[in-house]
Amino acid sequence: MRERIFSLETEYGVSFLSDRSTGDSGSGRGSGEPTKETLVSALRHALTDAVGLSESSFITTGAKFYHDVGHAEWAHPECRSAREIALYDKAADALLAYLLPRAQELLRADGFRGRLLVVKNNVDVHGNTYGCHENYMAERETVWLDQEDYLRLSVRYLVPFLATRLILCAPGRIGLGRRGEQGFAFQLGQRADFINAVVSRDTRDMRGIFNIGRENEPFSEGNYRRLHLILGDACMSGYGTFLKVGTVGLLLRLLEDLEIGSVPYLKEPVRAMHTVSRDPSCTALLQLYDGRQMTAIDIQRIYLEQVMRYAERYPTSDEERELILLWAETLDALQYNPAQLFGKIDWVTKKSVLDRLLAQHGMSWETPDLDKHPIRYKLQELDIQYHNVDPAQSLFYKLLRSQRGPEALDTLWDTESVRMAQSTPPLYTRARVRGAAIASARRTGGRIEVKSWTEMRIGGQRVEMHDPFAYFSAEVYALLKEGRLPSA
């Protein structure tokens, strides 16, 4: 399979800091504190005004935005490449930041006075986690293996890679254990401590390194499944998103062509993942099934070498070749000079700043009773504010802009492209058809219903779109051209 659909479901933490210091907690409806649903509703209202439809969760980029169990979920449009999904992920952050003032106005109109925070992280201090789920269109079976055997092979092949890929793309976190109860220290991953199974169907109680819960919801016809990974963290840096998603895409190609070599099987994959997360030096030795030991970098290099051998024999895209180069350079940097990754990989960037703050005060992570020292609050604030989507408040953006200029929004994409992707759908997937229909309805004041990722209703006529690569629909454009959009 040479081409596939990539997508992400990014969940944002939403919070409201009321103006308590004034003694005025507002006169909002209900208890005086807006619920999470109220906060997401304000954001959705602002989003609808800008790029959406009042009766739909979908917007003109083809994405879907909604409230999901206390969080704001942004299900991204179908994208054709890892670079493209990295763009749309960043555009969502930027659009939410742009809409914050409007959402706050709406909350104020309802009597809630304070500041709305939207944070792109994956864990809260109460021991809750929210995800950044990854979706990959993948072949269901191969010429040589039936569905069940192929899935088993996929699990065996990908788990050692997935358990160690934190070093490439983790965001960094202060606190060990789900609620930080195991120590006040830095670890790479935010969701790592919540991963408690090698394979799972569930996404809430049993969270697997490899999830098989969406295999039968491919949103496409034919010999396809949807690989739905739930172990990952959201990246502030587009560079991290690109590596996170792109490396999985490369390995899926090897699997689909059955060009995989032997890989080191981890004796205890979940424990290994936790170990990797708690080892910023990237030197911890992980136990293998055959008695050997390897570091996360060693294991990643084995996968990289297999991909490089594959690329010598099979045609690859410019993007895939760029990914191979970046993967190699990133592993080299992690091994020999991690500082090179400052501003690229979130956990490296965040840790550099936290380390520096500690050094300014003559302290380090080894300082006794660090968790009882007042500096903990500065460290924790930075840990949260790194992920604030508002560039005016975000540590990530302050660092980015100190390196790349005052308008910079991303490490991977230029600002003009990010701005464009806030309202324009991906060009070469069905998201373009969906987005065009929504944009048309916004222009004409007409009404369409976007029922799902594969179905719309235009002028009372049902339109199905089962091919995610189909970026043109004569049927849809005919309906739009005929003006079959009854007024809302």
Added chain:
Amino acid sequence: MSNQEQLTRGQQSLSSEPSSLAQNSGMPARDIIDDVLGDFFGSEDLPVETIGGEAQQRPELRTMRSEEFVRRFRQETGQ
């Protein structure tokens, strides 16, 4: 040029770039991090109660001490 054409152009121009890591200047000088930290915590020593008038009605995050920010974030908002 349409939005879509511009987006296509942006993608092409970026995908033809050489490795961005190779172009990276690496770790910024320590004083860059110091500047960002200084900027970030610039108002840290300013107690909330000294901020009056309009600012007090709509406090900016950076007018709160870290302890206050973290406490509110943790205990009052559930994040």
